[in-house]
Amino acid sequence: MTTMKDVANRAGVSTATVSRVLNGHAAPTEQTRTRVLAAIDELGYRPNALARSLRMHSTKTLGLIVSDLLNPFFAEIARAVEDEARAHGYCVVFGNADESAEQQATYVRTLLDRRVDGLLVCPATDDGGWVAEVTESGVPLVLLDRTVDGSTAPVVRVDGTEALRELAASLVATGHERIGVIAGPANTSTGRERLDAFSAALAELGRRPRPEHVLHGDFRRASGAAAAAALMSLPERPSVLVAMDNLMGLGALEELRGRGLVVPRDVGLAVYDDQPWFPLLDPPITVIAQPTVAMGGAAARSLLALIAGEQPADVRLTARLVSRGSCGEAGLVSERASSPFNTAVRTRPTSVSEEDS
Amino acid sequence: MTTMKDVANRAGVSTATVSRVLNGHAAPTEQTRTRVLAAIDELGYRPNALARSLRMHSTKTLGLIVSDLLNPFFAEIARAVEDEARAHGYCVVFGNADESAEQQATYVRTLLDRRVDGLLVCPATDDGGWVAEVTESGVPLVLLDRTVDGSTAPVVRVDGTEALRELAASLVATGHERIGVIAGPANTSTGRERLDAFSAALAELGRRPRPEHVLHGDFRRASGAAAAAALMSLPERPSVLVAMDNLMGLGALEELRGRGLVVPRDVGLAVYDDQPWFPLLDPPITVIAQPTVAMGGAAARSLLALIAGEQPADVRLTARLVSRGSCGEAGLVSERASSPFNTAVRTRPTSVSEEDS
DNA sequence: TCGATCTCTGAGAACGATTACACAGCCAGT
DNA sequence: ACTGGCTGTGTAATCGTTCTCAGAGATCGA
Numbered sequence: 001m002t003t004m005k006d007v008a009n010r011a012g013v014s015t016a017t018v019s020r021v022l023n024g025h026a027a028p029t030e031q032t033r034t035r036v037l038a039a040i041d042e043l044g045y046r047p048n049a050l051a052r053s054l055r056m057h058s059t060k061t062l063g064l065i066v067s068d069l070l071n072p073f074f075a076e077i078a079r080a081v082e083d084e085a086r087a088h089g090y091c092v093v094f095g096n097a098d099e100s101a102e103q104q105a106t107y108v109r110t111l112l113d114r115r116v117d118g119l120l121v122c123p124a125t126d127d128g129g130w131v132a133e134v135t136e137s138g139v140p141l142v143l144l145d146r147t148v149d150g151s152t153a154p155v156v157r158v159d160g161t162e163a164l165r166e167l168a169a170s171l172v173a174t175g176h177e178r179i180g181v182i183a184g185p186a187n188t189s190t191g192r193e194r195l196d197a198f199s200a201a202l203a204e205l206g207r208r209p210r211p212e213h214v215l216h217g218d219f220r221r222a223s224g225a226a227a228a229a230a231l232m233s234l235p236e237r238p239s240v241l242v243a244m245d246n247l248m249g250l251g252a253l254e255e256l257r258g259r260g261l262v263v264p265r266d267v268g269l270a271v272y273d274d275q276p277w278f279p280l281l282d283p284p285i286t287v288i289a290q291p292t293v294a295m296g297g298a299a300a301r302s303l304l305a306l307i308a309g310e311q312p313a314d315v316r317l318t319a320r321l322v323s324r325g326s327c328g329e330a331g332l333v334s335e336r337a338s339s340p341f342n343t344a345v346r347t348r349p350t351s352v353s354e355e356d357s
Numbered sequence: 358m359t360t361m362k363d364v365a366n367r368a369g370v371s372t373a374t375v376s377r378v379l380n381g382h383a384a385p386t387e388q389t390r391t392r393v394l395a396a397i398d399e400l401g402y403r404p405n406a407l408a409r410s411l412r413m414h415s416t417k418t419l420g421l422i423v424s425d426l427l428n429p430f431f432a433e434i435a436r437a438v439e440d441e442a443r444a445h446g447y448c449v450v451f452g453n454a455d456e457s458a459e460q461q462a463t464y465v466r467t468l469l470d471r472r473v474d475g476l477l478v479c480p481a482t483d484d485g486g487w488v489a490e491v492t493e494s495g496v497p498l499v500l501l502d503r504t505v506d507g508s509t510a511p512v513v514r515v516d517g518t519e520a521l522r523e524l525a526a527s528l529v530a531t532g533h534e535r536i537g538v539i540a541g542p543a544n545t546s547t548g549r550e551r552l553d554a555f556s557a558a559l560a561e562l563g564r565r566p567r568p569e570h571v572l573h574g575d576f577r578r579a580s581g582a583a584a585a586a587a588l589m590s591l592p593e594r595p596s597v598l599v600a601m602d603n604l605m606g607l608g609a610l611e612e613l614r615g616r617g618l619v620v621p622r623d624v625g626l627a628v629y630d631d632q633p634w635f636p637l638l639d640p641p642i643t644v645i646a647q648p649t650v651a652m653g654g655a656a657a658r659s660l661l662a663l664i665a666g667e668q669p670a671d672v673r674l675t676a677r678l679v680s681r682g683s684c685g686e687a688g689l690v691s692e693r694a695s696s697p698f699n700t701a702v703r704t705r706p707t708s709v710s711e712e713d714s
Numbered sequence: 715t716c717g718a719t720c721t722c723t724g725a726g727a728a729c730g731a732t733t734a735c736a737c738a739g740c741c742a743g744t
Numbered sequence: 745a746c747t748g749g750c751t752g753t754g755t756a757a758t759c760g761t762t763c764t765c766a767g768a769g770a771t772c773g774a
Contacts, residue, residue, distance in 0.1 A: 001494065001495070001760095003759090003760055003761085004760065004761065005760080013723075013724085014723065014724045014725075015724090015760085015761080015762090016723070016724060016725080016726095016762080016763075017722090017723060017724075019761070019762060019763080020722095020723090020762095020763095023762080027721080027722060027723080028722075028723085029721090029722070029723095032722085032723085044493055046466070046469065046470055046494070047470065047760085047761075048411075048470070048472065048759090048760050048761070049470040049471045049472065049761095050407055050410050050411045050416070050471065050472050050759090050760075050761090051411055051729090051759070051760035051761040051762090052760080052761055052762075053407050053729095053761090054405075054407045054408055054411055054729050054730065054731090054759090054760080054761075055728075055729050055760080055761045055762045055763085056729085056761085056762070057729080059407070069432060069435060069436045069439070070429075070432060070433065070436055072427075072429060072432070075426060075427060075429070075432045076427065078426060079426045079427055079453060082426070082451075082453055091450070091452075091467055091471075092451070093448070093450050093451070094439075094449070094450075094451045095448075096436060096439055109403070110448055112403060113403055113404065113405070113406040114406045114407065114448075115405065115406065115407050133401075136401055137358065137403070138358065221633070250633055250634065250637075253637050254633075254636075254637065257636075257637060275634075276578070276607055276611075277607065277632075277634045277638075279611075279614075280607075280610050280611065280614060280638060281634075281637060281638060281639075282638075282639040358730095360729090360730055360731085361730065361731065362730080370753075370754085371753065371754045371755075372730085372731080372732090372754090373732080373733075373753070373754060373755080373756095374752085374753060374754080376731070376732060376733080377732095377733095377752095377753090379731095380732085384751075384752060384753080385752070385753085386751090386752065386753095389752085389753085404730085404731070405729090405730050405731065406731095407729090407730080407731085408729070408730035408731035408732090408759090409730080409731055409732080410731090410759095411729090411730085411731075411758095411759050411760065411761090412730085412731050412732050412733090412758075412759050413731085413732070413759085414759075
């Protein structure tokens, strides 16, 4: 590799001058400037970002740890973060925790060791032992989607209470008595909050889901299938399932299909987290949509603000209910029943990206 | 931040000794060893990977540039690459080219500047101008999924000719006369190869798609919808559409639904690239499945081999046809027609991850 | 003509690690 | 007691940048 010294020799100047030219300092003459640039060009010189970072105490890099890269929810967030970061001249290094606290801890350490300028974490669990490590290292931290015990870091999250309240009301209005819930892990904030909000909403309506109708999954496909299987094997099985995450929703759907159960005739289904293909199912799936792009953007901005020495406030975006008929919602059911086959959806499917803008 | 010097002072030794302890050299006494470790522990010292990399000329990092992070196909690949890399003690830095050659070039440069030990690229286009830059820098390069003009780098790709031949045969056998193709961009190897292979297969069967029935998209959702719209607006519209990528397939599906067209009654659909939700549609979508996890793993291994100084051969995996009935395939259609509603799929949906193992 | 001021450039010290080399003890063999 | 071979440790160079500081000319006013 050619270094700055090579360029300096070739141009007949010192490395200091080369550095000044490279960083756009005022000092160098137009003449030396062109000489240096010519040398850089001839040698195909590219500065070593490692050395630069070591000297500058800044890597222009953000670290992002997502709970599960295969979850399109996080993939979209990752993409949004990256867009925002690039717009500010930052690069993003990803880590995939795979919903595992240990793997997450490993990545936190790896990224701290590489001296990222800031860390964005979608925590795998409530356990916040790792936060102390980050705080000690002095690297700015922003939490995304989920919170963590004993952390004072800014949080960017989604409030689904209102949407869940609407969903509960809609289910009750449709006449559902036995509501099955495939909840997220009890040791994640989103897992608990969604379940709590939904339970509270039902309670307001005078209903209370039976304990055996509430199962916890792990935000992944297989657990959704397992939970659906368990729920549908009960003597008094639910008339509708609410999956608190798109992957568990996918698993539940697979399980229902595998059992030959028809949605919503045999059992209704609602899912937390919209995905582009949900409107394409028959019936289209009723979902609670989260503003993923906005989340990623907001998180990146908060982190950049933190890096700039500001004190960004917590961000709380709101999810919203998108009723599509998979719970046998009034009006949609009857309309649907009149068409013999797989019919066209009534409205053009709304894309997630459109919703976010 | 505490540095090695701090540790050395605290333990009453030199930085050399600290380094030796850290890197497991034989030299230090058990006594000094424990003293150093104690100091490290008390100070919460973490080595600076930047300084280490600068000195060692190795970052233990692989760069991965994907064409589009939002495409689940690439998300799965990214995940597989990361798993394999981690197993060998490497970290992965991602870049998202967004199907843009310029953005890809920017990322190539950024990653080279950060001195990644190796580069894995899913090229956005055929243009291989950037390859020279990588070669000059001496950083090992492996191409993934798509090839590039004038490159001698090892390639990991998927051969879909046999699967496409089977698909063509199946479509012809089902009686499809007018076959519409939503092809990938002509300036990508996969875009061309899939179209060529499919056309050749049809030619073998004595058919030849009409020129106006072949449209090129850009491997993204909107282009699939636009192409489907154009094709279905023709006076002699196709009886079946073949989308050469899962996102274009998604777009096409949305468009068909929006127009109130029923698959496969009004028009058949087949898609290149399986996704977990394809089996859940009614009818389940016939696809050509690619071994994504195997691709990512193979690519990472090839790159690591290259870094180790070996000369890995090109890898060519094979895609396979999964017939599900969305093209009105014989046997499936009749069975389907007998059930009035959204029916259960006939076999348990096969998950992508199972297929890859 | 002589400072004073201003502009440009270079020498060299960081940044935080690794490691070649030297050296100080120690023990064994003569 | 002296040599020679170990063993364990420290000194200092090095990686490729940035940046402080100081010096070399040039310009200018008195």
